[in-house]
Amino acid sequence: MINFRKLAGENIASLVPYEPGKPVKELERELGIKKAIKLASNENPLGIPPKSKEALISFMDELNRYPLGDCYYLRQKLAIKLGVEKNNLLFGTGSNEIIELLIKTFVKPGENVVSFFPSFSVYGIIAQANGSICKWVETDEDFKINFEKIINAIDENTKIVFLANPNNPTGTYFSYDNLIYFLNNIRDDIIVVLDEAYYEFVDAQDYPQSINLLNSYVNLFIMRTFSKAYGLAGFRIGYIIGNSEAIEMLNRVRQPFNVNMAAQVAAEAALEDHDFLRKVIKNNRDGKIYLYNEFKKLKLKYFETQANFILVNVNDGKKIFNDLLHKGVIVRFLGPKLAPYIRVSIGLPKENEIFIEKLKEVLEV
Numbered sequence: 001m002i003n004f005r006k007l008a009g010e011n012i013a014s015l016v017p018y019e020p021g022k023p024v025k026e027l028e029r030e031l032g033i034k035k036a037i038k039l040a041s042n043e044n045p046l047g048i049p050p051k052s053k054e055a056l057i058s059f060m061d062e063l064n065r066y067p068l069g070d071c072y073y074l075r076q077k078l079a080i081k082l083g084v085e086k087n088n089l090l091f092g093t094g095s096n097e098i099i100e101l102l103i104k105t106f107v108k109p110g111e112n113v114v115s116f117f118p119s120f121s122v123y124g125i126i127a128q129a130n131g132s133i134c135k136w137v138e139t140d141e142d143f144k145i146n147f148e149k150i151i152n153a154i155d156e157n158t159k160i161v162f163l164a165n166p167n168n169p170t171g172t173y174f175s176y177d178n179l180i181y182f183l184n185n186i187r188d189d190i191i192v193v194l195d196e197a198y199y200e201f202v203d204a205q206d207y208p209q210s211i212n213l214l215n216s217y218v219n220l221f222i223m224r225t226f227s228k229a230y231g232l233a234g235f236r237i238g239y240i241i242g243n244s245e246a247i248e249m250l251n252r253v254r255q256p257f258n259v260n261m262a263a264q265v266a267a268e269a270a271l272e273d274h275d276f277l278r279k280v281i282k283n284n285r286d287g288k289i290y291l292y293n294e295f296k297k298l299k300l301k302y303f304e305t306q307a308n309f310i311l312v313n314v315n316d317g318k319k320i321f322n323d324l325l326h327k328g329v330i331v332r333f334l335g336p337k338l339a340p341y342i343r344v345s346i347g348l349p350k351e352n353e354i355f356i357e358k359l360k361e362v363l364e365v
């Protein structure tokens, strides 16, 4: 009889799939409640940019056509905005697809990628599905990245190093000096991918403005997304910036119409919606200050964030996560290795208040 587990192979059969945050509607249905709030997936609480909405409405009648395979108009606009050439860019169905394309294109089965722990689990899932592995390098106290340890973990089979900056789920970041030290101390045939999914939220002065480094480090790549600050998570669109020859290799592997047309139209308009982006960043900054203050009052240790979420120590993350769920607040529990913590996305002021109110109830303070 056919054995599908065997057919898929051990690497697939033993994969632990990515667990997304629970959707609001699902929780409401399960618990028979209304007005649940979701602060679990670092989405944009302000919705989609008004300019994207307008552009989508005007474009609706053209959605019977296949998308532009090369994201022509979006590419043009983004290249100008970033000050790079058009052939330095590749778009994907979210940055998730780009992680997959990078691994498919450059990492052969048996080879490896390197990242630090805790970070974005998708690097490991895709590596394993590809027959390769992700070597996770432990961080130091308070999740500080130890670049020396990462340099030591790199071996002759390492093809890519993924560095999320700011990092998910900690919200912490590393500086320009750290990045330069790292780049100068690894082989120049290793691809370094800076995953800057939360770039737009950063306000740290010593955060690397990485685009300026692309000419000096041919092996450096920067990955960003429209899912977070630009509010387009449901459309699935992200991009990578880097050397044109490498981009050309990725282009050969991607599906011809990998980015749907609604996503292209929405993203292009989002780039023009400066007002929306300003509001998003202000909402995030204000929410962060509010939540820091509340955590201080509750004597909970939290990590200062450069992103749109906060990691906070509540002693028993799983219990607090479950108790909050039953009160209609969805946050994120991050598994047994991060047992004391929950991660909460910064929401609208009202959502942040409800979260704190319910948190106080479940902490019984």
Ligand SMILES: Cc1ncc(COP(=O)(O)O)c(C=O)c1O
Pocket: 041, 042, 093, 094, 095, 096, 097, 120, 164, 167, 168, 195, 197, 224, 225, 226, 227, 233, 236, 237, 238
């Ligand atoms: C660090 C990091 N990289 C990449 C992604 C994926 O984003 P996208 O929606 O573009 O696939 C996320 C999403 O949560 C993330 O936290």
